[in-house]
Amino acid sequence: MIKIENLNIHLSEFNLRDINLNIEENEFFILMGPTGAGKTVLLEALAGLIKTKSGNIIIGKKNITKLPPEKRGVGIVYQDYSLFPHLTVLENINYGLHFHKIDKPQAEKRLNRLVEDLNLSHLLKRFPLNLSGGELQRVALARALMVNPSVLLLDEPLSALDTNFREEIRAGLKRLHKNSNVTFLMVTHDFAEALSLADRAAVMNNGIIEQTGSIEDIFQRPDSTFVANFVGMKNLFAAQFRDTKALTGSIEIELGHKPANSHGYIAIRPEDIVLSKESLASSMRNSFRGTVTGVLDQGLYYEVDVMVENVTFKSLITKSSLFELGIQEGIEMLLSFKSTAIHNF
Amino acid sequence: MRSKEPFFWITISCGIVIMAFILIPLVEMMTAPSFAMLKETIKDKDVVRSIWLSIYTAGLAAIISFVFGTPLAYLLARTEFTGKRLVESIIDLPIVIPHPVVGIAILSVAGRNHWIGQIFSDLGIRIMGSVTGIVVVLTFVGLPFYVNAVKNGFESISPRLENVSRSLGASMFSTFFRITFPLAWRSMLIGIIMCSARAISEFGAVVIVAYHPMIAPVMIYERFEAYGLKYSQPVAVWLVSVCLALFLILRILTLRNKQEA
Numbered sequence: 001m002i003k004i005e006n007l008n009i010h011l012s013e014f015n016l017r018d019i020n021l022n023i024e025e026n027e028f029f030i031l032m033g034p035t036g037a038g039k040t041v042l043l044e045a046l047a048g049l050i051k052t053k054s055g056n057i058i059i060g061k062k063n064i065t066k067l068p069p070e071k072r073g074v075g076i077v078y079q080d081y082s083l084f085p086h087l088t089v090l091e092n093i094n095y096g097l098h099f100h101k102i103d104k105p106q107a108e109k110r111l112n113r114l115v116e117d118l119n120l121s122h123l124l125k126r127f128p129l130n131l132s133g134g135e136l137q138r139v140a141l142a143r144a145l146m147v148n149p150s151v152l153l154l155d156e157p158l159s160a161l162d163t164n165f166r167e168e169i170r171a172g173l174k175r176l177h178k179n180s181n182v183t184f185l186m187v188t189h190d191f192a193e194a195l196s197l198a199d200r201a202a203v204m205n206n207g208i209i210e211q212t213g214s215i216e217d218i219f220q221r222p223d224s225t226f227v228a229n230f231v232g233m234k235n236l237f238a239a240q241f242r243d244t245k246a247l248t249g250s251i252e253i254e255l256g257h258k259p260a261n262s263h264g265y266i267a268i269r270p271e272d273i274v275l276s277k278e279s280l281a282s283s284m285r286n287s288f289r290g291t292v293t294g295v296l297d298q299g300l301y302y303e304v305d306v307m308v309e310n311v312t313f314k315s316l317i318t319k320s321s322l323f324e325l326g327i328q329e330g331i332e333m334l335l336s337f338k339s340t341a342i343h344n345f
Numbered sequence: 346m347r348s349k350e351p352f353f354w355i356t357i358s359c360g361i362v363i364m365a366f367i368l369i370p371l372v373e374m375m376t377a378p379s380f381a382m383l384k385e386t387i388k389d390k391d392v393v394r395s396i397w398l399s400i401y402t403a404g405l406a407a408i409i410s411f412v413f414g415t416p417l418a419y420l421l422a423r424t425e426f427t428g429k430r431l432v433e434s435i436i437d438l439p440i441v442i443p444h445p446v447v448g449i450a451i452l453s454v455a456g457r458n459h460w461i462g463q464i465f466s467d468l469g470i471r472i473m474g475s476v477t478g479i480v481v482v483l484t485f486v487g488l489p490f491y492v493n494a495v496k497n498g499f500e501s502i503s504p505r506l507e508n509v510s511r512s513l514g515a516s517m518f519s520t521f522f523r524i525t526f527p528l529a530w531r532s533m534l535i536g537i538i539m540c541s542a543r544a545i546s547e548f549g550a551v552v553i554v555a556y557h558p559m560i561a562p563v564m565i566y567e568r569f570e571a572y573g574l575k576y577s578q579p580v581a582v583w584l585v586s587v588c589l590a591l592f593l594i595l596r597i598l599t600l601r602n603k604q605e606a
Contacts, residue, residue: 012425049508069511076512082505086527098523099514147513 001025002046002151002183007055009045016041016207019055023200028177028184030194030215033204034230039187042204043153046185047076059150070099075144075182079156081136083128089139090124096147107146114142117179118172134165138172145176154186158193173197191219191231203227221343225265233267233343234303234314246344249311254285256339264345272341273315275304276334277325284336288313292331295322302327306335371585378579386579392564396584399561400591402476403544406483407537410491415533418492419525422499440489444549447485451478451554478555483544491540498532499525534599538592545588 007019016038023029031039044050046057048069057065064072083092093114097107115121118138128136137157144152157173158166174197177184188194194201194215202212203226210230211223222228228236239246241259246252246266253266274280279287290308302322304315313335317327327333378386386392421433439447455472456462465472472478502525510520548562556563561584569577 044508047508047512049511068516069508070514070516072512074512076509078505078509080503080505082503082509084506084510084524095510095523096513096515099516099519143509143513149512 001058001060002029002185003056003058004046005056005058007042007045007057008053009041009050010053011041011050014038014041014207016045019209021202021209021212023183023185026181026183027200028174028186028198030198030201031185031187031204032189032191032194032201032218032230033210034189036206037204038207039204040155043076043155043185043187046151047074047153048072049076073147073150074153075147075149075151076153077137077140077144077155077157079160081128081133081140083136083139083143085128087127088124089120089126089128089131092128092139093120093124093142093146095143100147102147110146110148113179114145117176118142132165133161134168137161137165137169141169141172141176145180145182148180149182151183151185154184156187156189158188159190170196195219203230205230220269221345222267223345228265228267228343228345232269234270235266235268235273237266237311239264239266239344241344246342250309251288251311253342254339255342255344256285259344267343267345268313268337268341270303270314270316273313273335273337275306275315275317275321275325275327276336279334280336282336283338285339286342287334287336289332289334292327292329292333295327295329304333306333308335374578375582375585378575378582382579383582387583391559392561392580392583395559395561395564395580396587398476398479398558399545399584400587402479402483402560403487403541405480406487406544407491407541409480409484410488410540411533411537414488414492414536415495418495418536419499419521421492422496423504436489436492438489439486444486444547445553448482448550448553451482451485451550455481455554472554474555474557476555476558479551479558479560482550482554483547486547486550487540487544490543491536494536494539495529495533498529498536501532502528531599534595538595542588542592545584 002021002023004019004021007016009016014036019042031042033039041050045052048064048067048071052065055065056063059072059074064074083089084095087095093111094107102110115124118141120135120138120142123131123135123139128139131139137160141157154173158169161169170193173184173186176182177197184198186197199214200212201215201218203210203218205226211218211227218227219231222231222233225236237248239248239253240263241247241255241261244255244258246255246259248266255266274284288308290306290313292304293307293312294303294305296303296305298316301316301318304317304322304327306313306315315335317325325333417436421429442450452473453459454461455465455478457466462472470477472481506524506528507520510524511517515523546562548566551560552563552566559567561580565577565580565584568580
């Protein structure tokens with residue numbers, strides 16, 4: 001278990017303010033946020049590599065705030081792998097054994113298991129210099145897990161890898177987590193990664209934690225405009241709430257329930273907005289006629305901007321539907337969405 | 346760079362001028378003495394003694410720089426603190442101070458009327474006209490070269506390697522000796538070469554602190570003054586040859602290890 005209480009860190013040009021976080025024993029927890037949010041700083045503080053100003057870090061039942069890094073039992077894996085270039089792969093993996101009292105048969109058993117789990121047997125005698133990114137990352141993972149830390153910190157372990165390696169390491173991470181009793185705390189800004197690996201996450205921005213919760217909550221029910229933007233809720237509007245309706249600009253949107261606050265924000269994921277020529281016979285309570293003001297190629301999908309009165313909605317559709325519906329700038333379209341697709345806060 | 350451009354020809358010609366400027370006087374000096382004369386010179390015990398003195402005092406200066414300069418270089422490479430720029434400028438001072446001034450400065454604290462000189466004299470350590478004095482001077486002028494080379498070496502090692510080492514249970518000491526040192530030793534060797542090369546070439550400061558025992562540059566100067574160019578050249582040739590041989594050996598050692606790593 002990791003418990004972070006009111007943690008403050010002052011660096012010369014950057015501060016972490018009032019960080020509170022609870023991570024369960026053996027959980028796979030994700031830390032998200034844009035570049036410069038302070039994710040790496042938080043990880044390094046947990047590992048004892050950065051001095052904290054105030055607050056507490058508790059791992060298990062032990063307050064480790066003042067302990068040096070080597071006494072914390074917290075492993076760290078960096079994005080750039082940080083393997084020791086003058087040691088072979090095997091020496092890298094066994095490095096931590098110099099400082100831990102583990103009897104030989106047990107160490108050997110652990111080594112064999114890690115080598116097998118991470119498919120490293122053919123690399124053991126080689127030096128890091130000529131290994132691929134995926135291989136380096138697997139060695140870095142084995143090295144960190146060899147000393148059986150209570151917590152493993154992963155700083156964007158997948159983002160420097162090619163897509164095919166990424167899949168492989170991601171699967172490896174999941175397997176390692178399942179087969180160990182180590183708590184994983186991983187930084188990423190890739191949502192697919194977060195969804196496939198973890199149950200819970202926190203979003204950081206500008207030195208504070210914006211939201212903590214289940215990945216689904218963060219994805220579907222962001223607490224703030226920042227998180228809504230960050231998770232890709234591109235339709236984000238300030239709104240007045242009246243009864244079960246939200247008023248934004250000059251249009252009225254049915255929420256299906258009565259919000260507690262009188263004004264706030266509504267957010268809708270672009271993929272939840274359906275475009276059509278004619279009105280659809282469906283349960284969708286909100287349907288508006290608007291003009292297409294922009295079509296943006298986003299690779300696999302197209303983002304279509306539709307202006308309804310003075311509000312621009314963004315919808316995500318496939319290339320084939322774009323052609324089927326004959327969407328182009330200037331034409332009129334009907335856009336619809338379920339009231340359950342609307343998140344208000 | 347396309348070879349037809351005039352710019353290219355300017356760079357080439359300047360390069361040739363500089364090569365000639367450095368090499369012609371050196372080659373001229375190296376080839377001036379006859380073989381018989383070189384042979385006769387090396388039989389002279391005074392010459393051998395002074396070259397040996399030059400080499401081992403410079404070596405001692407490098408070792409002292411290594412012992413005291415390495416931790417300082419690490420500190421400068423790894424930490425930010427107020428006054429760091431000032432510390433760095435102070436370390437560079439011996440490079441910019443005129444050499445005789447260095448000698449005078451050292452003498453002014455080594456004399457009996459200064460408390461440091463008093464302590465030394467109570468301990469029976471003599472600076473003026475002694476090997477100790479020579480080593481002090483050579484360390485003074487060589488240290489900046491060592492510290493700067495090693496600082497650059499430490500800076501090129503990612504602090505993340507040290508972070509990972511610590512997270513794996515290694516103390517700062519173990520981390521330094523198992524990770525940082527093995528990765529930085531080549532820059533330390535380069536620092537040692539730079540420091541001792543600078544120390545061997547020192548004349549102006551040494552001549553003020555210790556004319557005797559005579560290091561090779563002082564002897565070359567003395568022979569030049571007393572007997573002229575012809576008699577100083579063979580000593581110079583021997584000094585340069587021995588130094589080049591030593592540095593070459595050190596360089597080869599570092600290169601071979603570079604391939605291993």
